[in-house]
Amino acid sequence: MKPVSTWAAMLSLSLAMAGCVTINIYFPAAAAEKAADRIIDEVWQLKPDAATKEGAPSR
Amino acid sequence: MKTIWKMLFIVSLLSASLATAQGNLDVDTPAISAIKSSMSQRHAQLAPLYASGAVGLKSDGSLAVHDANAVPLAQRGKLNALVAAENNDRTALYREIATANGHPEWAGDIRNTFAQRWIDKAPGGWWVEGSRGWTRK
Numbered sequence: 181m182k183p184v185s186t187w188a189a190m191l192s193l194s195l196a197m198a199g200c201v202t203i204n205i206y207f208p209a210a211a212a213e214k215a216a217d218r219i220i221d222e223v224w225q226l227k228p229d230a231a232t233k234e235g236a237p238s239r
Numbered sequence: 240m241k242t243i244w245k246m247l248f249i250v251s252l253l254s255a256s257l258a259t260a261q262g263n264l265d266v267d268t269p270a271i272s273a274i275k276s277s278m279s280q281r282h283a284q285l286a287p288l289y290a291s292g293a294v295g296l297k298s299d300g301s302l303a304v305h306d307a308n309a310v311p312l313a314q315r316g317k318l319n320a321l322v323a324a325e326n327n328d329r330t331a332l333y334r335e336i337a338t339a340n341g342h343p344e345w346a347g348d349i350r351n352t353f354a355q356r357w358i359d360k361a362p363g364g365w366w367v368e369g370s371r372g373w374t375r376k
């Protein structure tokens with residue numbers, strides 16, 4: 181039992197590390213969208229605290 | 240068993256840092272702040288031009304003169320200068336966000352993301368460029 185679990189842990193570890201590498205290669209679209217929204221709200225002076233409000237009108 | 244727990248601990252640490260890395264882009268550098276404040280100041284002059292249709296939002300994340308006839312002839316030079324200055328700032332903004340996050344090659348993707356969000360967030364009455372040309376929101 182023990183060797184198998186160790187092997188599984190190693191596998192998930194290497195998968196997690198592969199995930200880290202992936203993040204650095206591919207463009208983080210969701211994060212970019214969040215950043216864009218923040219900057220646009222500031223530049224256009226739209227609802228400054230909308231990000232913290234649920235169900236705020238979308239436009 | 241101890242080894243497994245250690246492994247799992249490391250895995251969870253890695254996933255935590257992974258989530259952080261994915262959660263946000265750094266947009267708080269001095270260069271970005273400077274561009275933002277320059278753009279907010281200019282927005283006071285641009286807002287009426289968006290509303291009148293003189294200026295519209297392009298699908299590539301920039302601005303364009305949409306209807307020069309909406310402003311008196313004497314002010315057209317100023318209109319063009321405003322649009323050009325805004326486009327310089329926007330290009331610099333996309334580039335700065337990409338470099339601030341260690342990926343200058345992301346500038347194009349950041350530009351596309353902004354292009355979509357500027358148009359989505361534009362209030363009704365503004366002109367925006369879509370796949371089939373200009374439309375009024």
